[in-house]
Amino acid sequence: MENQVFSISRFGAYLNKYFSEYRGLRLQFAILSGVFAALQFIFGTKPDFFNASAALFLFAIISASSLNYFFTPRAQKIKFLLTPASQFEKFLAMVVHLYIYIPIMFAVALFVAQYCATLVTALFTLSMPQFEAPFAGIDVDGSVVLLYILSYLPAVAFYLMGATIFTKNSFLKTTGLYIVVSFAFMLLMTIAVGAHAIGVNAFSEWENFDTVNRTGANFMIVMTVVVTLLFFGVSYMRISEMEVNETKK
Amino acid sequence: MLKVENMAFSYRRNEYLLNKLNVEITPGGVYGLLGKNGSGKSTLLYLLTGLMKPQIGTVTYNEVAAFKRTPEMLRNIYLLPEEFDLPEVSAEVYVKYNASFYPHFSREEFNNYLQIFELPPVKKLSQYSMGQKKKFIVSFALATNTPLLLMDEPTNGMDIPSKSQFRKVIAMGMNDNRSIIISTHQVRDLESMIDRVLLLHDNTMILNEDVMRIAEKLEFIRTTSKEDLQGCIYSTFTPEGFVGVRPNVDGVDTQVDLESLFNAVIANPLLVQQLFV
Numbered sequence: 001m002e003n004q005v006f007s008i009s010r011f012g013a014y015l016n017k018y019f020s021e022y023r024g025l026r027l028q029f030a031i032l033s034g035v036f037a038a039l040q041f042i043f044g045t046k047p048d049f050f051n052a053s054a055a056l057f058l059f060a061i062i063s064a065s066s067l068n069y070f071f072t073p074r075a076q077k078i079k080f081l082l083t084p085a086s087q088f089e090k091f092l093a094m095v096v097h098l099y100i101y102i103p104i105m106f107a108v109a110l111f112v113a114q115y116c117a118t119l120v121t122a123l124f125t126l127s128m129p130q131f132e133a134p135f136a137g138i139d140v141d142g143s144v145v146l147l148y149i150l151s152y153l154p155a156v157a158f159y160l161m162g163a164t165i166f167t168k169n170s171f172l173k174t175t176g177l178y179i180v181v182s183f184a185f186m187l188l189m190t191i192a193v194g195a196h197a198i199g200v201n202a203f204s205e206w207e208n209f210d211t212v213n214r215t216g217a218n219f220m221i222v223m224t225v226v227v228t229l230l231f232f233g234v235s236y237m238r239i240s241e242m243e244v245n246e247t248k249k
Numbered sequence: 250m251l252k253v254e255n256m257a258f259s260y261r262r263n264e265y266l267l268n269k270l271n272v273e274i275t276p277g278g279v280y281g282l283l284g285k286n287g288s289g290k291s292t293l294l295y296l297l298t299g300l301m302k303p304q305i306g307t308v309t310y311n312e313v314a315a316f317k318r319t320p321e322m323l324r325n326i327y328l329l330p331e332e333f334d335l336p337e338v339s340a341e342v343y344v345k346y347n348a349s350f351y352p353h354f355s356r357e358e359f360n361n362y363l364q365i366f367e368l369p370p371v372k373k374l375s376q377y378s379m380g381q382k383k384k385f386i387v388s389f390a391l392a393t394n395t396p397l398l399l400m401d402e403p404t405n406g407m408d409i410p411s412k413s414q415f416r417k418v419i420a421m422g423m424n425d426n427r428s429i430i431i432s433t434h435q436v437r438d439l440e441s442m443i444d445r446v447l448l449l450h451d452n453t454m455i456l457n458e459d460v461m462r463i464a465e466k467l468e469f470i471r472t473t474s475k476e477d478l479q480g481c482i483y484s485t486f487t488p489e490g491f492v493g494v495r496p497n498v499d500g501v502d503t504q505v506d507l508e509s510l511f512n513a514v515i516a517n518p519l520l521v522q523q524l525f526v
Contacts, residue, residue: 004319010350017346021336075334081300084323084350244300245260245292 005088014085018093019101022069029105032059036113041120047110049138053148056106060152064098064159065171072167077244087240095232098156110135150224157231164238185227192219250274250428251297251315251397256306258289258296266292268452270306276396277425281439282432283511284449290432291331293449294399297430298328310397324350329390331401335374335382343374344389353394362388362418366411380406387415391422398422399430404438416442436507446507448514455518458525460505466524467513468497469506482520483513496524 002010019025040046047055070080080090111134122129158181162174193216251274259265266289274280274297284290295301296308299315299322308315310322336343348354366384371377377385383406390398404412419442423429430447431439446463448456458466470477473490484493492506494513514521 002321004321007320010320013346013349017350020338020342020346073332073334075330075332078300078328078330079334081318082298082323082326082328084320086320087318089320243302244295 005086006092007086007089010085011089011092014083014089015093015096017083018097022097024066025105028063029109032106032109033112033116036110037116037120040113040117044121046114046136047138049140049144052110052138056103057148057152057155059106060098060102060156061159062171063102064156065163065174067094067097067160068163068167068170071164071242074244077242081242081244088236091232091236091239094160094235098160099153107135110138146221150221153228154224154231157228157235161231161235161238164235164242189220189223192216192223250276250311252307252309252312253297254307254309256296256303256308258292258301258303258305265452267296267303267449270454272447272454272457274397274428274430276428278428278444279419279423279442280428280430280445280447281436281443281507282430282447282449283436283507284432284434285515286434288449289452290434290449291401294328294330294401294430294432298326298399300328324352325395326397326399327351327390327393327395329386329398329400329403331405333382333386335377335386337373337375339373340370340385347389348393351393351395355392355394358394358422359388359392361421362391365418365421366414380408380411383407384411384414387418391418394422394427396426397428397430399432401432402434403431404433404435412438436511440507441504443507446505446510448511450515450518455522456514456525462525463505463510464497464503465500466497467505467510467521468495468499468501469493469503469509470495471506482517483509485509485512 036047069076071077083090114134114136115131118129118131155178158178159171159174162177163170166173251272253270253272256267256270257265258267270293282290282293292301296303297315299308299310299318302316310326313319313322315322338346344356344359348356348359363385366388368377368381368384368388374382374385383403387400387403390400404415407415415438419429419431431443433439443460445459446456447454470481470484470493471490472478472493475491478484478491478493479495480498481493481495484491492509494506494509497503
């Protein structure tokens with residue numbers, strides 16, 4: 001008998017269905033590419049690492065919130081819950097969407113935008129297009145990448161969890177909860193990295209990663225992974241226990 | 250196949266919408282699930298398909314709790330809800346990505362059903378009208394060939410010719426290995442189609458009987474003379490004359506009139522239940 005939790009062929013079929021039916025994926029790509037191209041064309045500046053990563057972060061958490069699309073209205077929820085795939089596979093498809101598809105789509109959108117902007121500029125100035133290397137302007141700062149990933153992982157997981165809990169106005173409600181939870185989390189991390197008094201900035205500690213408190217930083221990495229897994233766990237439980245009418249008492 | 254044992258369900262604390270329900274769905278029959286608005290027909294369908302969890306009792310599919318919604322169960326059950334949503338894709342794409350989950354899906358049967366419903370081809374399913382969308386999804390549901398197919402008010406939104414087409418496709422899609430449960434409050438749409446009647450009233454299933462047995466126990470009268478209605482437990486006047494239902498003491502063979510049966514059971518639940526003990 002086929003495994004009832006995970007099967008490669010079933011998951012593959014589910015992913016195909018997921019991406020074929022999920023509304024707005026092409027539109028999202030077009031908007032992203034268009035906005036980046038327009039910004040580069042109008043202002044003549046290429047996005048740097050900070051801007052690009054901030055935009056990706058914002059885009060990812062909005063996308064995570066928008067996964068409540070599967071739970072509202074009721075017809076959509078029924079379709080989601082009754083698709084013959086396991087609850088784990090349905091959850092995993094969302095994780096693939098948020099952690100693999102979106103960063104790739106974002107990078108491709110940046111790439112397309114860069115060359116579109118170059119072409120449009122050449123068209124308007126009646127000159128030969130000056131093509132640069134892909135992602136020119138995005139100078140990746142290695143020391144910040146890990147910190148960025150450590151922020152991206154739990155934040156997106158948190159908004160995914162929010163989408164499974166708050167099926168209406170998911171983004172706003174999750175953001176409210178996020179402010180409260182992140183304040184508590186930062187407080188905890190500040191203490192964990194060896195701050196001697198409340199108010200010491202954990203980010204400044206991170207800059208002195210090698211010298212000041214490697215143990216504290218490692219603890220932060222572990223905590224981030226644990227927290228991400230916790231948010232994943234809650235999201236998965238919510239999907240598994242989800243009912244079509246959740247008003248019963 | 251599907252078993253409901255001593256099940257109770259409520260939306261409000263201590264106020265059961267469904268109580269002490271025992272039903273067994275076995276392969277090879279069309280079940281008509283009847284009940285007034287708000288009697289819990291849709292809720293029962295959700296409970297049967299594992300979309301909701303009963304507070305008391307169990308709903309099992311092949312001895313596994315329906316609420317677990319295992320892929321094995323989901324590929325053997327298809328629920329056509331009253332409200333549904335079709336994605337903005339072509340029929341071809343829809344079938345390509347959805348049919349693969351149902352091992353017995355038949356493309357040939359699907360095309361036949363679409364032909365019977367006279368559905369024109371469209372670029373995207375969203376271009377169909379509500380009634381046409383319903384025909385499309387009914388065709389798909391039947392073509393999945395799942396052993397259990399549940400339909401919630403499938404004829405809502407269908408015009409008069411479509412209702413006879415619907416009866417035709419149900420007859421074509423039915424076989425001995427399959428059960429179809431059709432929930433409706435439009436009992437006329439099910440006439441001459443169902444094998445078993447499930448009737449929900451007063452928070453419980455007050456009738457769960459084979460149509461043949463109903464015809465054995467009850468006599469359905471259509472007459473122009475009021476005197477013929479003697480002994481009826483339910484009667485009413487219609488533009489065509491009088492209709493009535495009475496215990497079939499003489500063993501008369503009459504065709505079950507679902508609307509009269511429904512009204513008779515609602516009007517005299519205890520009396521009818523006693524007849525079927």
